[in-house]
Amino acid sequence: GQNIDQPTEMTATEGAIVQINCTYQTSGFNGLFWYQQHAGEAPTFLSYNVLDGLEEKGRFSSFLSRSKGYSYLLLKELQMKDSASYLCAVSDSNYQLIWGAGTKLIIKP
Amino acid sequence: DTAVSQTPKYLVTQMGNDKSIKCEQNLGHDTMYWYKQDSKKFLKIMFSYNNKELIINETVPNRFSPKSPDKAHLNLHINSLELGDSAVYFCASSQDRGSASGGWGEQFFGPGTRLTVL
Numbered sequence: 001g002q003n004i005d006q007p008t009e010m011t012a013t014e015g016a017i018v019q020i021n022c023t024y025q026t027s028g029f030n031g032l033f034w035y036q037q038h039a040g041e042a043p044t045f046l047s048y049n050v051l052d053g054l055e056e057k058g059r060f061s062s063f064l065s066r067s068k069g070y071s072y073l074l075l076k077e078l079q080m081k082d083s084a085s086y087l088c089a090v091s092d093s094n095y096q097l098i099w100g101a102g103t104k105l106i107i108k109p
Numbered sequence: 110d111t112a113v114s115q116t117p118k119y120l121v122t123q124m125g126n127d128k129s130i131k132c133e134q135n136l137g138h139d140t141m142y143w144y145k146q147d148s149k150k151f152l153k154i155m156f157s158y159n160n161k162e163l164i165i166n167e168t169v170p171n172r173f174s175p176k177s178p179d180k181a182h183l184n185l186h187i188n189s190l191e192l193g194d195s196a197v198y199f200c201a202s203s204q205d206r207g208s209a210s211g212g213w214g215e216q217f218f219g220p221g222t223r224l225t226v227l
Contacts, residue, residue, distance in 0.1 A: 042218035
């Protein structure tokens, strides 16, 4: 079967750095996506990785290791507005997105 | 100039009723989706349409029927509503960006419709 695993909840302090991990087992791989979802709102696209390595975009970076079936999202200089759920999704052999359950990130002052 | 819009935003109804949710996108995308997000926040794909043709039909009850009059619209009709249908329903759209860019992976979501069945 297809499976995406990520922690249910994480807590971090404003100004700090946090890493959200995602492991996956899917039938085929055509890229991994990270989405951000604030409470009561729609998911919004954050990043895309298809090759191994780190993709940096401002305070957010995303890393992929295809051989390990592993990715992480790194958030630096945390701000209160970063409190949200972060969803990991993998595009499988049919380009269908398989979604993780999301990691709820709580930022404390 | 909203990219993906859904109506209504909130829908409260009685068990057994029939209801529809409408979705429109003005991004010129060729694929549209319906997702269900339950209280545990798990996002589940229900349907996907590419150029007005169904390309994914996950195991959902046949009380749910998507209708796409054109590639900018994908409506969801639900018959005989049940308590377990209460959830947030998201419409989304995407454009094929080729295999090097994850295909249809970058999806743009509507604001969601919160359905409550009493």
